[in-house]
Amino acid sequence: MLDGLFDARRWNITLDSMGPFWDGFLFTLQVVVVGLVISLVLGTVLGVFSTTRSRVLRAVSRVYVEFFQNTPLPVQVFFYYMAGPRVLQAITGAPSPVRISSFVIGAVGVGLYHAAYVSEVIRTGIESVPRGQMEAARSQGFSRPQAYLYIILPQTFKVILPPLCNQTLNLVKNTSVLALIAGGDLMYNADNFVSTYGYLQGYIMACVLYFVICFPLALLVQYLEKRAKRKPRAKVIPGVTPEPVKEA
Amino acid sequence: MADMIEIKGLNKYFGDLHVLKDIDLTVAAGEKVVIIGPSGSGKSTLIRCVNFLEEPTSGTVSIDGTQLTRKNHLEMTRKYSSMVFQQFNLYPNMTVLGNLTLAPIKLQKKSKEEATAAAMAALKRVGLAEKAGEYPQNLSGGQQQRVAIARALVTKQPIILFDEPTSALDPEMIQEVLDVMIELAQENITMICVTHEMGFARQVADRVVFMEDGRILEVGTPEHFFENPENPRCREFLNKILH
Numbered sequence: 001m002l003d004g005l006f007d008a009r010r011w012n013i014t015l016d017s018m019g020p021f022w023d024g025f026l027f028t029l030q031v032v033v034v035g036l037v038i039s040l041v042l043g044t045v046l047g048v049f050s051t052t053r054s055r056v057l058r059a060v061s062r063v064y065v066e067f068f069q070n071t072p073l074p075v076q077v078f079f080y081y082m083a084g085p086r087v088l089q090a091i092t093g094a095p096s097p098v099r100i101s102s103f104v105i106g107a108v109g110v111g112l113y114h115a116a117y118v119s120e121v122i123r124t125g126i127e128s129v130p131r132g133q134m135e136a137a138r139s140q141g142f143s144r145p146q147a148y149l150y151i152i153l154p155q156t157f158k159v160i161l162p163p164l165c166n167q168t169l170n171l172v173k174n175t176s177v178l179a180l181i182a183g184g185d186l187m188y189n190a191d192n193f194v195s196t197y198g199y200l201q202g203y204i205m206a207c208v209l210y211f212v213i214c215f216p217l218a219l220l221v222q223y224l225e226k227r228a229k230r231k232p233r234a235k236v237i238p239g240v241t242p243e244p245v246k247e248a
Numbered sequence: 249m250a251d252m253i254e255i256k257g258l259n260k261y262f263g264d265l266h267v268l269k270d271i272d273l274t275v276a277a278g279e280k281v282v283i284i285g286p287s288g289s290g291k292s293t294l295i296r297c298v299n300f301l302e303e304p305t306s307g308t309v310s311i312d313g314t315q316l317t318r319k320n321h322l323e324m325t326r327k328y329s330s331m332v333f334q335q336f337n338l339y340p341n342m343t344v345l346g347n348l349t350l351a352p353i354k355l356q357k358k359s360k361e362e363a364t365a366a367a368m369a370a371l372k373r374v375g376l377a378e379k380a381g382e383y384p385q386n387l388s389g390g391q392q393q394r395v396a397i398a399r400a401l402v403t404k405q406p407i408i409l410f411d412e413p414t415s416a417l418d419p420e421m422i423q424e425v426l427d428v429m430i431e432l433a434q435e436n437i438t439m440i441c442v443t444h445e446m447g448f449a450r451q452v453a454d455r456v457v458f459m460e461d462g463r464i465l466e467v468g469t470p471e472h473f474f475e476n477p478e479n480p481r482c483r484e485f486l487n488k489i490l491h
Contacts, residue, residue, distance in 0.1 A: 136337035139299055140351040140403065141326030150354060155341045232383040235343050240364065241381035 005200055014201035017193065021202075024189035025209050031106040031175045031185060032213070036168060038111025039118050046115060047122025048148060061119060068116035074177050077109040081181045102183035106175055114171045121163045125156030158228045162221050169217040173210060186210065251313075252277040252407060252438045253298060258307035260293055267293050269462040271307070277406065278436040282449040282470075285459035286485060291442040294459070295409045298440065299329045311407070326355055329407040330400035334415050336392040338384040344371065344395050345380040348402045356403065363402075370398040374428050390421030394428055401432070408432070410441035446490065450474060458482045 004010055049061040068076070084105065085097035092098060129152050137147035176187035190206035193199070235241070253275040260268035267290045275281050283291045296302040297309050300321035309316045311328045339347050348367035352358040358366070371377045374394040384392050393413055400408050413429065414422045426448050433439060433452045443449065449456050449470060456473040458466040458481075466479045474490075477483050 130335075130337075132333060132335050132337035133339065135301055136331075136333065136339070138301060138322075139325065139329075139331035139333075139409075140399075141322050141355050142351070143322055146354070150350060151339055155339070158341075231385065234383065234386065235381040237343070237345060237381045240345060240368065241378075 002200075004198075005204075010197075010199045010201055013197065014193075014199055014205060017197075018205070020189040020193060021186065021205055021209060024184065024186035027103070027184050028172075028175050028178075028186040029213070031103060031110065031178065032168075032172050034103075034107035035110035035114065035171055035175065038107060039114035039167070039171065040164075042111065042115035043118025044122050046119035047126065048153075050119065050123045051126045052144075061123075065116045065119050068113050069120075073109065073113050073174055074180055076113060077105060077177050077181060080105050080109055102178055102181060102185075105181065106178045106183055106185065109177065110171050110174050113174065114167055117167050117170075118164065121160050121167065122156070125160035126152060128159050129155045162224045162228065165217055165221045165224060169214050169221070172213050172217070176210075250277050251275070252279070252311065253440070254308075254310040254313075255294075255297070256308050256310075258294075258297060258309065259305050260290070260297065260302060261305045267462050268297070268304075271462075271464060273457065273464060273467075275438060275440060277438055279454045280433050280439045280452050281441070281455050281457060282453040283440065283442045283457045283459060284444065284446070284449060284485075289459040290462040291459050292411050295331075295411055295440050295442055298407070298409055299325050299331055301331075326403075326405075328405050329409060330403055330405050331409040331411065332393070332396050332400050332413045334412040336384070336389070336396045336416070338392055338396055338399070340384050342383075343380065344376065344382050344384065344387075347384070347395060348399050351399075351403050366402050366404075367398070370402040371395075373401065373431070374398045388421060389417045390424045393417065393421075393425045397425070397428055397432070406436075407438045407440070410439065410443065412442050412444070414443065414445055444489070446474070458485070460485070 046061045046064055049057040050065075052058065080100070084100045088094070088098035088100065089096065133151055133155065134144075134147055137151045138144070142150065175185055178185040179188035179191055182188060186206055186209055190202045193202035251274050253273075255271055255273045258268055258271040259266070269290075271294060273281075273294075283294065285291050293302055297304050298311075300309075300316050303318070311324055314320070314324065316324055338344075339350065342350065345364065345367055348370060349360070349363040352363040352366060353360060368377055368380065371380060374397055376391060376394055376398065379387060379391065379395070384395065387395065397413075410429070414425050417425065422445070426445060429439075429441070429448065430452055439452075441448075441452075453470050455467055456470050457464055458473070458477070458479065460481055466473065466477055466482045468477070473482075474486065477486060
């Protein structure tokens with residue numbers, strides 16, 4: 001059976017039928033973008049919650065994170081797929097279950113799931129900022145929200161960017177869960193191809209296309225990790241800092 | 249002189265720990281008060297109550313006649329006080345200039361040009377104008393603390409609180425920071441300074457406050473305080489650090 005992998009004719013047919021792969025690729029990319037936005041926004045909010053003084057907010061964040069980190073993504077996505085339409089029906093009072101597109105299920109699914117991980121990244125980022133920073137901000141008259149916005153969160157960027165990129169990478173791969181609910185994503189279309197033709201080339205092409213998205217992200221992680229260790233160089237501020245001295 | 253800071257019946261607990269015990273202290277506008285005492289005596293907590301970094305458990309702190317509350321303390325801080333910390337607490341992700349212009353731009357709504365001009369003037373006073381574009385971590389401890397003092401100056405509040413500003417510095421850098429503070433003391437700024445620098449206290453203080461175990465045990469002029477303290481605990485403390 002593996003002989004087929006080296007069969008030139010099969011490769012030709014595969015390469016000639018790339019249309020659905022590209023469709024799936026684009027669909028997956030769109031799910032990634034929307035899912036990423038959801039996970040970053042929600043994850044940042046939850047991450048900030050977990051560092052506030054409010055016990056209620058900390059508890060909300062904790063429960064959310066533990067729930068989503070300790071249950072499998074496919075189970076969550078199946079649940080949205082089966083229960084979502086009925087929940088929407090109950091909320092909107094529609095006469096029949098409300099159909100939810102696989103795009104929405106995919107984006108919300110990976111978005112909510114990765115928000116839990118993003119939240120933990122944000123939390124450790126904030127905790128890495130010394131307490132004195134908040135005190136300095138408050139001694140200048142910044143409110144806590146202003147201090148987070150102007151002083152604390154910007155300082156976390158260096159620390160959190162590499163793990164956030166890692167999360168993005170995982171999010172890309174996890175969108176393949178959509179294949180389980182006939183989502184029209186890259187994995188689903190690749191699987192369709194394999195079922196139709198029986199050529200394993202389909203899976204290889206899917207791997208290649210996922211790799212094309214993920215590998216640059218992995219390189220970015222490495223670059224950001226290196227950059228985070230560098231010492232900042234003095235900035236030249238026109239009209240303020242002395243002209244840089246030219247070496248003879 | 250009008251009263252700038254009035255502390256009445258102030259108590260502070262951290263959990264079961266009674267850190268400040270019935271503190272009464274009034275500081276006049278423009279007065280320089282130095283607080284000394286053994287570590288753990290509540291000195292830092294006391295000045296942190298003046299800008300509400302610590303909330304009093306009971307008692308009141310009033311600035312210029314207005315009592316600090318949960319509701320008004322940010323506004324009062326913006327208007328009245330700035331602080332210099334033991335650990336400098338400069339914002340490491342911003343340049344020296346960025347550290348000095350953040351509050352004027354965001355809180356005092358000054359234009360960037362205006363804030364930059366004020367920042368450069370403050371940096372000149374602490375002798376670090378040429379470091380405006382530098383990041384804090386590339387500066388020495390003494391330089392960082394001078395930048396922190398400039399940051400406290402630039403917002404032009406009438407009160408500056410110093411919380412052991414030289415305790416984290418290498419010995420050879422202490423004087424450059426003290427010199428800046430001595431120069432500042434010429435002005436009509438109200439200063440409260442927690443420190444172990446007795447020379448500074450002698451030179452600059454209008455009054456010296458001695459604290460131990462959460463209480464103020466002695467208040468007096470530096471002459472009275474260093475030459476002829478009444479409280480035996482105070483004498484003992486001075487003997488330990490002066491000899």
